Amino acid sequence: MTHPVQDSGAAPAGGRGRGLLAALLAGGTSVLAFAPFGIFPLAVLSLAVLAGLAARQTRARAGFALGFAWGLGAFLAGVSWLYVALNRYGGMPMPLAALAILLFCAYLALFPAAVGALFVRFGRGGAWRRALLFAGLWMGSELLRGWLFTGFPWLAAGYSQTPPSPLAGFFPVLGVYGVGGLVAFLAALVALTRWRSARPAAEALAAILVLSGAGFGLGRIAWTSPVGEPLEVVLIQTNIEQSLKWRPELLSDWLESNARLVRENPADLVVLPETTLPLLADRLPDGYLEELAAPVAARGGDVVFGVFLRDARGAIYNAALSLGASPSQSYAKQHLVPFGEYSPPLFGWFYDLVDIPMSDQTRGAPDQPPLRLGAQRVAINICYEDLFGRELIRSLPEATLMLNLSNLAWYGDSFAQPQHLQIARVRAMETGRPMLRSTNTGMTALVQPDGRVAEVLPAFMQGVLSVSVQGYEGLTPYARWGDFAALLLGVLALAVAGRLRRDGHARRGI
Template identity: 35%
Template sequence: MSALLNFIKKDKLNWLCLLAGLSLVFAYAPYSLWWLAFIAPLALIHAIKTAQTPKQAAKSGLYFAFGWFASGISWVHVSIDQFGGLPLFFSILLMVLLCLYLAIYPALASYLTKRLSKTSTVTLWLLPSLWLFTEFLRSIVLTGFPWLSLGYSQINSPLASYAPVIGEVGITFVILSFNVALYQLIYFLRLKQTQHHKNDLIQATGVIALITSLTIAVNYPTWVKETGEELTVALIQGNIEQSIKWQPEEEWPTMLKYLDLTRVNYDADLIIWPESAVPALEPAVQEFLSTVNQSALLNKSTIITGILNYNFESKQYFNALITLGKKHSDDDLGYFYNHSNRYYKNHLLPIGEFVPFQEWLRPIAPLFNLPQSSFSRGNYVQPNLIANDLAILPLICFEIAFPSQLAANLTQETNIILTVSNDAWFGDSHGPHQHLDMARMRALEFGKPLLRSTNNGITATIDHLGNISGIIPQFEEAVLKANIKLVSGNTPYSQWPRLILWLMILIPLVLIMLFQHYFTAPKKAA
C-alpha cells in the first residue's frame, strides 16, 4: 500500500491530468457544462510546461487523454457488454485498449509541443496547432474515430458562432489557445514579474482580447438566408428493441409498424424512416416496398428509408438509404429495384460494419461476428437523393462525424442534410446525446437545416443555426411532424473545410518556428 501511495505521490501531476481528463465528459451533452473545456486542459498545459523532457510531456498527455476518453466514450461499453458476447473482464479490457489507442494522439501533440520548443516563451503556443494535426490523424488512421473533439462541447456556448467560419476544428483551436493564454496569465500572477514574464502577460492578454473581439465579430455576418419556402416532414421513430430487431419473426411486424405510422402522415412532403428501418435485405421484400411506393405516389409524398441491400452480381452487402414515392412532382413510377436514387454508406464502423483482420478476429468472440458486419463501402462522393424535387444530402450514423465527407457531397442544389441512425446499440447512455450535438454542429457549420431520424432516439429537426426545432425523446414510439424552412447561400467553412484546417495548423506553426529561430539564433557582433 505504501508503495502505491509513493507512486501516486511521485506521479501526482499526471494523476491530476487524469482527473482533469475524466471531468471533461461533463462539458459534452447531456451535461453541457461547456465552460469546463476552458479549465480542464490547464492541468495538461502545466504538465507540458514543467516537463523535463518530451517523453514526460507525452506521458502527461496520455494520462489526460485516457481519462478524457474513458469517461467520454464509456457508452461504447454498452454495446460491447450487451451485444458483444464477451465476459466482463475482456469487455473492460477492450475498452481500456481503445481508450489507450485514442490517447496516443493527444500524447503525440504533447510530445511534439515540448520537442519542437526552443524557448519557454513560445513552448505552449505550439500546442493548439499540433493538437489539430494529431486530431486530423485520429480522424483518418484506421478509418478514423474523431468522436469527442473539444469543439463539440461548445455548441451551446458563445464560441458556436465560429462554426460557419472555421468549423468545429477551429473552435477546438480557439479553446486551446484560450487555455494557453489563461495559463500564462495565471503563471504571471504567481511569479516574480520579470521582463520575461511581462512578455508572457502581453501575449496572454492579447490573445484573450483577440478571441473575445472575434467571438463578438463573427456573430454579425449572415452567411445564409431563408428563402421563404417551407416543407413539411414527418420523422418516424419506431422504437424497436435492438435485441429483437433482426429476429425473423419480427420482420413483418416491424415493417407494418412503420407503414401504419406513415399512413396517417401522408400529408407531409417528406417522410423519413431511420437506419435499417426495414430489417431485411432489399431483394427479399420487393412486394412490401412496391406497396409502400404506390401508396406514397398516390398521396404525392416521398419516403426515405434505411435498408440493407445485397448485390447478387458483385456479391456485396451495402448499408443503404432508398427513396419510395415521388422523385419529382411529375414522377408516376417512383421506386424500382436497384434504381439510382439511393445512397450506400461509405464510412463504415469498425467491428460493427466491417472487421479488420477478420481472419484472426472473427473466431475469437461474438463481438467480431455481429449481424451485418461484412458491408462494402459506397463511393465517397454520391449524388444527393432527390425526393419531391428536393435535393437531400444523406449520411448514415457515424458519417455525421466527418465534415469533409459532407463537404465533398454538398452541391449548390442541396436543400437539406439528412442523417439516419440506430443508436439502440448504446442504450440509455450519453452516446446518443453526443451524437445529436455532432449533428447540430454540422447544421451550423454548413448552414443547412438537418433532419435526424433514429430508431429509438434521439430523433430531431435542426435549423440552419444548429438549434433543435423539434425532438422525440429516447425510447418512445412517435412521429415528429415539423415545418422546415429552406435557405440559400453557403458558409465559408462548407466551401473549404480541409483548407481551413491546414491553414490553422501550418500558419501558426511556421510563425512560431520563425519566432523561435529569431530569438534563439546567435547574435553577430556589431
C-alpha cells in the same frame, strides 16, 4: 511575454504520480464540456491543466505520459459506451469487452500523448509562443485521429463549443478541428500566462476577448440563404430494442410497425431511421414497399427509410431508399464502421468473439448525388458518417437539406445519443444547411443552420416529430475549403511558434 523557468531535473516519484493523476482526472472532467452537460468552458480548463503540467517537464517522455493519462481519462469517460455494443448486444464476454475498450481508449490516448511529448520537447519560450505550439500540435493530432485507420474523431475538442459558446461562430469558417485549435490555444494561454503581472495578464485577457468577440460576430453572419418553399417533414423514431430487432419471429411486427407509423403520419417527406427494415430489400414480402409508400405518394410526397440493398454482384450496402411521388432513389453508406460493418484486414478472428448481424458490408461510392425529392435536394448521411465534415461537404452546393438516419440502440442509454446530436449541430453550422435526424432510439431532431436544435424527441420512446423545414443554398467558407483551413491554421501556428523561438535565441546570442 513570460518566460517560465524549466525544471532542472526529473520530478520526484510522488510528484510524477500526482501529476499523472491530475492529468487523468482533468481528461475525465473534459467530458462534462460536451453534451449532455454542455459546460463548454471546461474544455479550455481541462486542456489548461494538461498544458500547465506539461510545461513544468523537461523530458519528452514525461510529457508523453501526461498526455496519455489525460487522453485515457477523456476517452474512458467519454466513449466507454462502446462496451454496451460489444458485451450486451455483441455477446463478447465481459472481461474481453472491457479489455477491448481499454485498449481502444489507450490507442486514442496516444494522440494527446504525442502532443504532450512534442510540447515538452519543443516548448521553450514565452507563453504566447508555447500557446501557439500547443494549439498547432493539438490541431494536427485531432486531424490525424480523424483520418488514420478511417478515423475516429468523436470527442474532438471543438465539438464542445456549440452554442452558446462564443467560439461557435468559427464553425462555418474553420470547422470542428479549427475550433478545437482555438480551444487549445486559449487553454495554454490560460495555463502559462503570469496572471499576477499586469502586462502578460492584459495581453492574455485581450486575446480571450478578441477571439470571443470575433466568434460572436461571425455567428451573426448568414453564410447561406433560404431557397424554395418550406417542406413538411415527419421524422419517425421507431424505438425498437436492439436485442429484439433481429429476432426472426418478430420481423412481421417490425414491418407492420413501420408501415403503420408511415400510414398514420403522411407528409411531403416521411423519414424512418437507419436499418429500420432489418433485412435485405429483396427479401421483403411481396407488395410491402408499395404498401409503405402508398399513403405518402397519395399526397405527392416521398418516404425515405433505412434498409439493406444488394447489387448484382451480391455486395450488401447499408442504404437509404426513397419511394413515392419522386422517382425511386437510393444512397449507400460510404464511411463504414470498422468491426461493426466490415472487418479490417487480419481481424477476422474478432467475429469469432461477437455476433453482429450484417457485418460484412460494402462501401458506397464517394460521389453519390443528393436525392431529388420534390423541389429539394436532400444529402443523406447514415449514422457514423456525420462525424466527417470533409465528406459531407461533397454534396454541396447542390444539396439544400442534410438528412441523417441513425440507429444508436447498440449503445443503450448512454452519452452516445446527446453527443451524436451535438455532432449534428456542428455539421449544420459547417454546411449552412438544416440537419434532419431520424433515429431508432434517439435523438430525433431538426437542427437549424445556426446550430440551434429547433425540435427534438425524448430518447427511448416511440414518437413522431412533425416539422416545417426550409431548404438553403450557398456555401460557407468551410464548405469551400474543408479541413484545409484548419490544417493551414495549424501549420501557421507552428511556424509562428518556431519563428518566435528563433528570435528568442537570437536575442540571447544563441
